[in-house]
Amino acid sequence: MNNEKELAMKKLKEYLDRKNIHPSYHRLKILKYLINHKIHPTVDMIYKNLSKEIPTLSKTTVYNTLNLFLRKGIVSGLTIDESEIRYDYNTKPHVHFKCIKCGCVYDIHLKCPIFDKEIIEGHKITEHHIYLKGICSECLEKV
Amino acid sequence: MNNEKELAMKKLKEYLDRKNIHPSYHRLKILKYLINHKIHPTVDMIYKNLSKEIPTLSKTTVYNTLNLFLRKGIVSGLTIDESEIRYDYNTKPHVHFKCIKCGCVYDIHLKCPIFDKEIIEGHKITEHHIYLKGICSECLEKV
DNA sequence: ATCATTGCAAACACTTTGCATACGC
DNA sequence: GCGTATGCAAAGTGTTTGCAATGAT
Numbered sequence A, B: 001m002n003n004e005k006e007l008a009m010k011k012l013k014e015y016l017d018r019k020n021i022h023p024s025y026h027r028l029k030i031l032k033y034l035i036n037h038k039i040h041p042t043v044d045m046i047y048k049n050l051s052k053e054i055p056t057l058s059k060t061t062v063y064n065t066l067n068l069f070l071r072k073g074i075v076s077g078l079t080i081d082e083s084e085i086r087y088d089y090n091t092k093p094h095v096h097f098k099c100i101k102c103g104c105v106y107d108i109h110l111k112c113p114i115f116d117k118e119i120i121e122g123h124k125i126t127e128h129h130i131y132l133k134g135i136c137s138e139c140l141e142k143v
Numbered sequence C: 001a002t003c004a005t006t007g008c009a010a011a012c013a014c015t016t017t018g019c020a021t022a023c024g025c
Numbered sequence D: 001g002c003g004t005a006t007g008c009a010a011a012g013t014g015t016t017t018g019c020a021a022t023g024a025t
Helices: A002-018 A025-036 A043-053 A059-072 A137-142 B002-018 B025-036 B043-053 B059-072 B137-142
Strands: A076-078 A086-088 A095-099 A105-108 A123-135 B076-078 B086-088 B095-099 B105-108 B123-135
Touching (some): A025 A043, A123 B095, A123 B137, B025 B043
Antiparallel strands (some): B076 B086
């Protein structure tokens, strides 16, 4: 339904408003993309996919928007491999897995006791990043 | 003692020989630096520090050597933040902590049950990377 | 009319590559 | 003398910045 779509857009708008982010068209689109594609996309993935819909979109805007979202804390950045930042809408600490064959990044729903500690060996912990690498279930089947 | 130093160098030489790496002067120096400075240095740190001793050293050689060591499996690369790879001589899986104030990277000696699993949610795990961020004990004291 | 967003192009930082030189055995 | 290690300079990649144009209220 169109009503449903408009309703969803309105919710996103209100969400950005609450975060003091002016809900421009591009920002809404990028936010929507992140929410609907929890594949930890790179800037390039976001840019390429949204360009189909929004031909005037520039990569700079994607960078600007993601950095704005990062600063406002509504997305987090993963640096699993050098030379590509991936963006993640889900902000709760969780585990990531990257397949060395297909390059996909999966969320792992695994509790880790490390998440509960606030002080470790005298250091105050504010962020947790855990990622595993290997061969994903899909690639394993293909062999 | 000079004898001690020579003995240590001889051991490093033999170590590289066993790994089928021709133990050139530069390679020995870089390996020695990594072993003696377990601070997860970046290429730049290694380059700047060794340049004092070896004025002719070029950054390319540092890159070449580290990539060789990576391929041969005698060091591992950390990508805690985008746009800087840090090199780690210790190859056993362990936890890293990066201070957001001073930028130092510490090893954390913490057992993590995740290290023992070989299959998680159908994915075959071959590498584990865990890093935490926050404020290190030294920076906490300074406040 | 004003102010923020957008987007091109240039600048940047880190890393890799090509190729000529120098070194060690 | 031959083969590898070295190092400069250029290319490559992903990201940021400067600034002018555009858009929204």
